[in-house]
Amino acid sequence: MIATEQYTHPAWYLIHCKAKQDERAEENLLRQGYQCYRPTYRHERTLRGKRQTLSDSLFPGYVFIQLSLHDNWAPLRSTRGVLRTVSFGGQPVAIADDVISHLQLREHTPSSESLLKQGDLVRINQGSFAEMEALFLTMDGDERVVLLMNFLQREQRVKLPLSSVTKL
Template identity: 50%
Template sequence: MKPPSWYLLQCKPRQDERAELNLHQQNYQTFRPQFATERLVRGKPQSTLESLFPGYLFIQLSHEDNWAPLRSTRGVSRIVDFNRGPATVPDEVIERLRTRCLLPKQVQAFKPGDALQIIDGPLSSLEGIFLSMDGEERVMILLQLLSRKQPVVVPVRHVEAVTAQ
């Protein structure tokens, strides 16, 4: 019995996510490399995930698996093949993609009073004290500005906890 291999599926236009969801519901193991990007939505920057290979996703199958449902799965167009057979993708390629894909930075659980440093933007390199979250993507920190303490709201991705040295 051969171990399962990775194969490449072509999806219908703009249906990568739909194909992935439907394959998961059928208990297939898939991998769709994604990267974080920022887009303007209604004039405001918003973090989103985009496919690294739009229109394609990887699926892990063995020769004993039932391949027939793949043809009728919503969102799936076909199995990519070369030389009259499905194209296998080496496990090393999948592992390298998994380690290199940029996933959204997990929001750190800051506690009131934590020391934070701004690492990006016009206030970069300033340090302040975490006050609270301001929505899901912003933090309110207390900065020493112009000889007094000022509460400032910055994107959470622009701050990091100050580590004791």
């Protein structure tokens, strides 16, 4: 009885996608009627001089798919963007539902991180000021920030690459 339930009950599996084609694979699988999930995360980046929030795959090159063992798996092999099903010993490995639920919950929980605003406290991650904190003043061009730091008993303005700071 347990084997029959496992055979017909849908579970989550992992699809390995072709290089940089996980979004394409997800679109094509959804178009074929499969239930898919591609976890994403949001991050900030400066594009054309403007700070933008982008969404990228949390696991680049992979998409989760929900199937039962009795479903037709054959179309997966010829779906554009799909490379193979992740398997061990020739058998696809089911992923626990609570793992997927946890990923979905984290993805839909609003992030406390937003675009930098004047007066935001930031931490410098690299360079000679690494691990120091400063106040964000403004953007300086495409990829640089102007910060206000307390350094040598004085407030100093410092310009650093945007990639070297994170909001606290």
